[in-house]
Amino acid sequence: MEQFAIVIPAYKPEEPCKLIIEEAISAGFSRIIVVNDGSGAAYEGFFDELKKFPQVTLLTHAVNQGKGRALKTVFHYILNHQLPIEAIITADADGQHLVSDMVKIANELDASPNHVVLGSRDFSQPNIPFRSRFGNRFTRLLFRLSTGADLSDTQTGLRGIPVKFLPRLLDVLGERFEYEMNMLAALKKNYIPVSEVTIETVYLDENKSSHFHPLRDSYHIYKIFIFYGISGAASFGLDIALFWLFVQLLRDESPEAFIIIATVAARILSSLFNYYINRNKVFKQGSRRSLLRYYILAAFIMGVSAASVHFLYAEWLGRGEVILKVMVDTVLFIFGFVAQRAWVFRKE
Known part of the structure; x- marks a missing residue:
């Protein structure tokens, strides 16, 4: 010994x-x-x-x-x-x-x-x-x-x-x-x-x-998850709000593809906000590679989100496309967290 x-x-x-x-x-x-x-x-x-x-x-x-x-x-x-x-x-x-x-x-x-x-x-x-x-x-x-x-x-x-x-x-x-x-x-x-x-x-x-002080010390232990959750929630809210706005503007103009167009436009704007927060406040590291990886991931998630909502959407839902999108993107949010940790903002 x-x-x-x-x-x-x-x-x-x-x-x-x-x-x-x-x-x-x-x-x-x-x-x-x-x-x-x-x-x-x-x-x-x-x-x-x-x-x-x-x-x-x-x-x-x-x-x-x-x-x-x-x-x-x-x-x-x-x-x-x-x-x-x-x-x-x-x-x-x-x-x-x-x-x-x-x-x-x-x-x-x-x-x-x-x-x-x-x-x-x-x-x-x-x-x-x-x-x-x-x-x-x-x-x-x-x-x-x-x-x-x-x-x-x-x-x-x-x-x-x-x-x-x-x-x-x-x-x-x-x-x-x-x-x-x-x-x-x-x-x-x-x-x-x-x-x-x-x-x-x-x-x-x-x-x-x-x-161990439950409130103080739990905050210090889990703060990266708390910050990521706040960043994700803010970006998620912005994305949903923009999606709703574009749906209202495009529903009559492009009835066949308004969901896909609204998803793409909302995701581009909200992803810019989310990348900035995650790079500077959550993971506190990033490079040109991380920017490219982030948008590859964002494009993949955007495509999965749009395709899922598009193919799962049914006329009987009426105007329930927003609720459907919330459900799909909740699952994709968890996937995105893991992907950003393991790939986008990984240590070079």
Whole structure:
């Protein structure tokens, strides 16, 4: 275990944190790095106790800066001091990661030194709190749509990370809980392979010790999806409004093709708006290639939308062509999200 360091970001930790450290030392881990993330004067005694262990290195933030910043502080420390270790194993301070699972992570790191190793919990067990089960399923879905990576547990804090990947992970945005999600996305973008090992699922007092703030931290984790949704909704509304306008103008002028013409005209205008927002506010990257790819995708979706509405349209609908278009474009919206993530705005 000497080639691995246990890393524990700690904000207002309690006795389980100390017990985990003692057990890790007993299991053979000889280097444990703890970050006091601005816990305050009331916790000075707790951290003074940790200083008695020669295996523990204590780093301190004067004020609380978040889990992401605490991890980056450790990354800087390891790289600046050129510690003689091969990988780190990150764990939470609430005692919900078992030392036996840290050993599993270490064994997998030893077997796959070029992989990041994730400790994945089994959320099908009956003792899992509802908010954790729902949150995991929802986040897995969004993460798979946005990155293409299908992971069992996107919110696990027990991770094995080879030191050679730390410089790239220091460039990942995020200071709090969202950093861990952004880190997983960065692994996919940088073609860093990921392994998963099953770990025990432990919740103490319904996970009340967690410092996760549902509103604030969920916003930071999901904001790329929120921004994409807002961008899509605004573009969608603009497209529908323009489609309705062109239908009114063209229904009598071109009765045989008014739906197709209205779809094309509305989509060209709304796509210009959508591309600008997605490039500059959502994905925050783009090139001439992305512009070309975007319009290839837009043309494809436009054609599918127009053809679908045209062939599904029936006289008995009366003037229900707008409702039909809303239904078709809802399905195409999801497809467009995946295509933009995987192709249009991919990292070159």
